[in-house]
Amino acid sequence: MPCEAFLAEKAAKTEAALERHFAEWVGAPAELLDAMRYSLFAKAKRLRPALALGAADIVLGDDTPALPAACALEMIHTYSLIHDDLPAMDNDDLRRGRPTAHKAFGEATAILAGDTLLTMAFDIAAIPGNCAVIHELARASGPLGMAGGQFLDLEAEGKRIDLAALRRIHALKTGALIRAAVRVGALLAGARPEALDALSRYGEWLGLAFQIADDILDETGDAAAMGKPSGSDVLNQKATYPSILGMDRARAFAEEAAVEAQRALSGFGPEADVFRQLADYVIHRDR
Ligand code: IPE
Ligand code: IPE
Ligand code: MG
Ligand code: MG
Ligand code: MG
Numbered sequence: 001m002p003c004e005a006f007l008a009e010k011a012a013k014t015e016a017a018l019e020r021h022f023a024e025w026v027g028a029p030a031e032l033l034d035a036m037r038y039s040l041f042a043k044a045k046r047l048r049p050a051l052a053l054g055a056a057d058i059v060l061g062d063d064t065p066a067l068p069a070a071c072a073l074e075m076i077h078t079y080s081l082i083h084d085d086l087p088a089m090d091n092d093d094l095r096r097g098r099p100t101a102h103k104a105f106g107e108a109t110a111i112l113a114g115d116t117l118l119t120m121a122f123d124i125a126a127i128p129g130n131c132a133v134i135h136e137l138a139r140a141s142g143p144l145g146m147a148g149g150q151f152l153d154l155e156a157e158g159k160r161i162d163l164a165a166l167r168r169i170h171a172l173k174t175g176a177l178i179r180a181a182v183r184v185g186a187l188l189a190g191a192r193p194e195a196l197d198a199l200s201r202y203g204e205w206l207g208l209a210f211q212i213a214d215d216i217l218d219e220t221g222d223a224a225a226m227g228k229p230s231g232s233d234v235l236n237q238k239a240t241y242p243s244i245l246g247m248d249r250a251r252a253f254a255e256e257a258a259v260e261a262q263r264a265l266s267g268f269g270p271e272a273d274v275f276r277q278l279a280d281y282v283i284h285r286d287r
Pocket of ligand 2: 084
């Protein structure tokens with residue numbers, strides 16, 4: 001299956017499941033739910049749920065067991081975007097083709113929408129027997145994961161940092177959740193240790209390739225296509241791959257990371273082809 005069709009299929013499944021969860025929260029403050037829905041159901045790639053569901057396909061030939069974790073991943077990711085855009089962080093006005101949550105609902109509601117998405121992600125993922133998945137999601141989002149990486153990203157603004165420091169920021173702020181997406185899908189499908197290790201390595205390299213491409217798109221991409229501003233990183237004096245390596249070497253490194261991701265899949269057969277294609281997709285995408 002071509003990778004765009006794969007992403008579309010997994011997105012539809014995830015969005016339908018997310019809708020079912022929202023239906024359980026009737027009676028909650030309507031504007032809070034509206035703000036959560038506004039950011040969550042806007043046009044997005046749904047890469048992390050697709051990775052969780054796709055890993056379960058590879059391991060088990062069935063993605064059903066990974067669906068709650070797929071929902072949780074997209075909710076955690078969306079919370080991270082809402083907070084990433086806040087004035088105290090990247091101060092951006094456009095996200096997923098819409099005014100950012102704080103522009104549409106005000107800062108307080110945006111912060112609470114993020115908090116609620118994060119919290120309820122764990123409610124959804126907390127299925128009996130899923131303890132390992134909860135640990136994966138928490139660690140990937142915590143101080144040695146996304147939140148820690150976001151802290152380092154902000155701390156590095158306006159500074160010259162070396163490549164090792166930049167790689168650490170990317171591994172934490174973006175890589176950890178992408179790696180976790182692949183891992184939770186594999187875990188829920190009952191992956192054996194060798195398969196889990198190989199898929200983890202895939203997720204790690206894919207996450208790096210993905211964030212390098214994100215940095216490149218911030219300089220070269222079209223805001224309308226991306227649904228978010230271009231030029232935000234230069235404005236915020238962010239440490240990025242293009243700013244540290246230059247554009248040509250940044251592109252070459254993204255290619256290398258994608259090849260490494262594909263190399264991690266060498267033990268798998270055609271069932272992993274769509275993940276191989278996904279590695280190309282993440283570095284050649286325009287949004
Ligand atoms: C953007 O993530 C933030 C990063 C971690 C680079 P995505 O590029 O996956 O954004 P959506 O989910 O498609 O909006
Ligand atoms: C943010 O990286 C990664 C997150 C954890 C949200 P960026 O700040 O580069 O993401 P965009 O470019 O705003 O989507
Ligand atoms: Mg940021
Ligand atoms: Mg940002
Ligand atoms: Mg960016």
